[in-house]
Amino acid sequence: MTRYIIRRLVSLIPTLxxxxxxxxxxxxxxxxxPAIFMLGxxxxxxxxxxxxxxxxxxxxxxxxxxxxxxxxxxxxxxxxGFKGFFDSQYLGFLGRLLRGDLGKSxxxxxxIADLLKxxxxxxxxxxxxxxxxxxxxxxxxxxxxxxRRNSVFDGVSMVGSLMGVSMPIFWxxxxxxxxxxxxxxxxxxxxxxxxxxxxxxxxxLYTLDSIxxxxxxxxxxxxxxxxxxxxxxxxxxxxxISRMTRSSMLEVLQExxxxxxxxxxxxxxxxxxxxxxxxxxxxxxxVIGLQAGSLLAGAIMTETxxxxxxxxxxxxxxxxARDYPVVQVAVLVITLVIAVVNLAVDMSYAFLNPKIRFE
Amino acid sequence: MAETTPxxxxxxxxxxxxxxxxxxxxxWRRLISLNTARLGMVIxxxxxxxxxxxxxxxxxxxxxxxxxRERLKPPSGEHILxxxxxxxxxxxxxxxxARYSLMVGxxxxxxxxxxxxxxxxxxxxxxxxxxxxxxxVMDIILAFPAMLLxxxxxxxxxxxxxxxxxxxxxVFIPIFARLARSMVLSxxxxxxxxxxxxxxxxxxxxxxxHILPNTLSPIIVQSTLGLGSAILWAxxxxxxxxxxxPPKPEWGAMLSDCxxxxxxxxxxxxxxxxxxxxxxxxxxxxxxxxxxxALDPRLQT
Numbered sequence: 001m002t003r004y005i006i007r008r009l010v011s012l013i014p015t016l017x018x019x020x021x022x023x024x025x026x027x028x029x030x031x032x033x034p035a036i037f038m039l040g041x042x043x044x045x046x047x048x049x050x051x052x053x054x055x056x057x058x059x060x061x062x063x064x065x066x067x068x069x070x071x072x073x074x075x076x077x078x079x080x081g082f083k084g085f086f087d088s089q090y091l092g093f094l095g096r097l098l099r100g101d102l103g104k105s106x107x108x109x110x111x112i113a114d115l116l117k118x119x120x121x122x123x124x125x126x127x128x129x130x131x132x133x134x135x136x137x138x139x140x141x142x143x144x145x146x147x148r149r150n151s152v153f154d155g156v157s158m159v160g161s162l163m164g165v166s167m168p169i170f171w172x173x174x175x176x177x178x179x180x181x182x183x184x185x186x187x188x189x190x191x192x193x194x195x196x197x198x199x200x201x202x203x204x205l206y207t208l209d210s211i212x213x214x215x216x217x218x219x220x221x222x223x224x225x226x227x228x229x230x231x232x233x234x235x236x237x238x239x240x241i242s243r244m245t246r247s248s249m250l251e252v253l254q255e256x257x258x259x260x261x262x263x264x265x266x267x268x269x270x271x272x273x274x275x276x277x278x279x280x281x282x283x284x285x286x287v288i289g290l291q292a293g294s295l296l297a298g299a300i301m302t303e304t305x306x307x308x309x310x311x312x313x314x315x316x317x318x319x320x321a322r323d324y325p326v327v328q329v330a331v332l333v334i335t336l337v338i339a340v341v342n343l344a345v346d347m348s349y350a351f352l353n354p355k356i357r358f359e
Numbered sequence: 360m361a362e363t364t365p366x367x368x369x370x371x372x373x374x375x376x377x378x379x380x381x382x383x384x385x386x387w388r389r390l391i392s393l394n395t396a397r398l399g400m401v402i403x404x405x406x407x408x409x410x411x412x413x414x415x416x417x418x419x420x421x422x423x424x425x426x427x428r429e430r431l432k433p434p435s436g437e438h439i440l441x442x443x444x445x446x447x448x449x450x451x452x453x454x455x456x457a458r459y460s461l462m463v464g465x466x467x468x469x470x471x472x473x474x475x476x477x478x479x480x481x482x483x484x485x486x487x488x489x490x491x492x493x494x495x496v497m498d499i500i501l502a503f504p505a506m507l508l509x510x511x512x513x514x515x516x517x518x519x520x521x522x523x524x525x526x527x528x529x530v531f532i533p534i535f536a537r538l539a540r541s542m543v544l545s546x547x548x549x550x551x552x553x554x555x556x557x558x559x560x561x562x563x564x565x566x567x568x569h570i571l572p573n574t575l576s577p578i579i580v581q582s583t584l585g586l587g588s589a590i591l592w593a594x595x596x597x598x599x600x601x602x603x604x605p606p607k608p609e610w611g612a613m614l615s616d617c618x619x620x621x622x623x624x625x626x627x628x629x630x631x632x633x634x635x636x637x638x639x640x641x642x643x644x645x646x647x648x649x650x651x652x653a654l655d656p657r658l659q660t
Contacts, residue, residue: 015498018499162645166587167640182621182622301506301599335502335504
């Protein structure tokens with residue numbers, strides 16, 4: 001098991017390196033000078049020079065062949081040439097990342113690491129709640145649909161889940177804002193928390209922070225802000241989970257041991273929950289894990305619609321503002337999280353299904 | 360389900376022989392027997408009809424289109440779905456928007472299928488280092504969430520419909536590359552191909568009657584489902600202001616144009632484009648699911 005985990009972690013490295021290359025090349029695939037592109041055509045020369053220096057744009061792209069050539073021709077020492085060979089933009093970028101130096105935002109001039117610390121909890125809180133919503137609704141819906149196959153409930157929930165995956169989530173968000181925000185006035189339509197109130201920051205998750213502070217009013221406010229974005233973001237995972245649960249349960253319910261369990265005279269509840277669900281759970285777990293990617297991508301749309309100050313809105317704003325250092329880091333963080341979650345899902349198989357033994 | 364005629368006196372009937380039908384005819388019968396697939400086909404049919412007929416029935420005319428005295432009027436006899444913030448008829452814009460959605464879907468899926476297909480076939484047939492390099496690059500592209508990748512590409516190339524199609528197309532490349540590669544690899548192993556060869560079936564017959572139908576079905580299914588996703592992503596880009604630019608009536612752009620008027624209670628500018636997107640995507644999803652069941656009867660769920 002440990003060996004398997006190590007092997008999987010190692011196999012992750014080439015993909016992640018590839019992602020860093022792609023993310024790095026991102027600003028170079030735009031025609032023209034990246035520094036001028038970021039700052040605009042009328043930027044002051046010294047500003048452009050500052051950005052060029054900051055991003056190391058004056059160095060060669062991937063490997064410094066010139067320095068190697070100098071050493072080869074004997075103009076500099078071999079050791080110096082060898083060192084110079086690796087003095088390139090990409091390796092510099094990679095080196096800074098590995099040292100934990102994420103660079104600075106072009107426009108805000110704030111260290112990106114600090115911004116990241118502010119944005120990540122917002123997205124984590126939203127994603128967790130969206131996933132909770134998706135599982136709480138999707139799982140029972142799938143189970144009931146499977147046990148009452150072809151019933152009215154089954155029909156309604158399957159049509160509902162098909163519509164769930166076919167609906168643009170930004171539109172669902174707008175609809176929720178209209179009905180529950182504008183018409184009924186039940187929930188606030190944007191943001192995480194009232195602007196004029198503040199909360200002592202411990203974890204950055206406002207629900208947790210308000211519990212820690214023992215402030216029930218703040219907890220209520222934080223939850224109220226979370227309701228609509230979580231439903232919008234959770235709609236697709238909910239639909240996928242309920243469909244997967246249903247088909248997986250249907251398969252298991254045909255097994256002999258289910259018939260045996262019924263024949264023994266066990267109650268239906270016990271058969272469904274103890275015997276069938278346990279075995280139907282593996283594909284459902286996979287699907288839940290795979291939704292991590294869809295959640296983070298969906299966060300871009302959801303956070304934009306609800307002005308939610310998380311990673312999704314941050315990366316979108318950065319793209320519009322051409323703040324490429326921010327875009328690079330945010331995209332890297334998102335892909336890294338997805339890769340790690342997928343790995344965790346694979347690992348969880350071993351614990352859930354003793355039949356699987358990793359080589 | 361084979362149609363048989365009752366045996367008549369004096370006539371011997373060989374029950375073991377079924378009326379001859381090709382594999383495709385079989386699949387078609389299974390497909391149209393599915394209610395969901397039929398619904399999907401109806402939705403797509405209407406969408407196609409609307410997209411083709413729109414310019415013939417009411418040519419798009421930006422000049423007469425907007426009428427500032429008729430701004431944000433609720434649905435009435437004159438404007439069935441009301442008018443938007445520039446007094447433009449919502450129905451007319453919706454109908455013309457169908458053209459953009461279908462165009463993005465068809466072109467981007469074709470692009471992904473063509474480039475991804477070639478890369479996948481190459482990887483599968485050549486193998487070795489070529490296979491490794493191609494598929495690692497595909498893995499790296501797949502590591503990005505689709506929507507994020509599409510947004511990044513459009514951000515790089517600039518907003519607009521053409522770049523939307525390129526961006527969505529690139530998202531499809533690794534998906535089709537994997538599919539094509541797995542097809543090639545599985546064909547090598549198939550026993551029915553060996554069996555057919557042993558039975559003296561000609562090479563072209565093996566290719567067209569045995570291999571192609573089996574490889575084509577996952578591609579058909581993936582393309583159909585891809586059309587739905589493409590429409591969804593294109594609308595998302597349009598909504599973020601990165602896709603088709605206003606005043607062109609793309610559904611996502613219509614939503615981003617008008618969502619600020621929701622606070623005034625103008626639901627009719629927001630509901631119709633969303634419903635149109637949802638129905639189109641639903642149509643392709645239903646048909647795609649139906650095709651999967653029809654083309655691979657072993658997967659019956």
